[in-house]
Amino acid sequence: MSTICKRVFVFITLTLMSVFSVSAKAADTEEGKKLYQSCVACHGDQGQGVDDLNGAALAGQYEWYLKRQLTFYKTGVRGSKPDDVIGQQMSAMSTILSEADIENVSAYLASLPVVTKVEAVAGDAAKGDNKYNAQCGACHGPDAKGNVSLNAPNLSMLSAKYLTQQMKSFQKDLRGFHQDDKYGRQMKMMANTVTNDKDLNDIVAYIKSLK
Incomplete structure (x- = not known):
């Protein structure tokens, strides 16, 4: 490699390193x-x-x-x-x-x-165990702490009220409706498999019982 080529190569390499350094800040x-x-x-x-x-x-x-x-x-x-x-x-x-x-x-x-936080939960955690693991556990994990590889957030840290509210938002087409929300649309489909408030309350109670 000629001296000029070496200098050009070094210049390009340093420039790219600088660009990647800024983007990875x-x-x-x-x-x-x-x-x-x-x-x-x-x-x-x-x-x-x-x-x-x-x-x-x-x-x-x-x-x-x-x-x-x-x-x-x-x-x-x-x-x-x-x-x-x-x-x-x-x-x-x-x-x-x-x-x-x-x-x-x-x-x-x-x-x-x-x-x-300690909070009162309406559902039955024991009954929610099977329901959660059948409908939610595959993505959010047995401990409800989420799964990075599946783009599933941590649920265990959320309040019972918020969990219930968001499940209903998915069911009412207030979340997961947009074509660019791939994971939200998946969640909307799963939320619609929870067909009554009792099952939802039991699932939320189970999530909140996890440590």
Whole structure:
């Protein structure tokens, strides 16, 4: 290889390394913490969720899932149905976030420890065992902590109220309706196999009984 060719090769290599270094830049959790302050009222100061305001628990959820859902809210894949009042609130909040903001706040929330809360659950956990493992366990795991390879989020950290609410949103076509929400559409099909409130309550009770 000639000297000129070597120099060109080195230049191209260094340029590509620089580009990949920028694209692979780690998310800034400190910046994410600052951004999260505007979310505290609904999602709690520790990301623990606020049921009275329909705010999901976010602390300790998978970073990739948080990024996907925030992006979906921002782009109208989620929260765009007129009847989805809660989703529309999140959609409005997400419009102010840049791609970098979404990366940073998702990384911050994923870095937080899951906050365990004691709550009353209406269903029968023993009866929910078989129902959960027959209809949900294949994707979300026997411990309901999700499965990265199947793009299934952690369910065990979510409140009983939020779990019930979201299952009903899938059943009412408020979630999983958009063609770009591949995993949401899969979840919508599974949600529709839970045909009554008793079964849903039992499944939720079982999830909340897991440690």
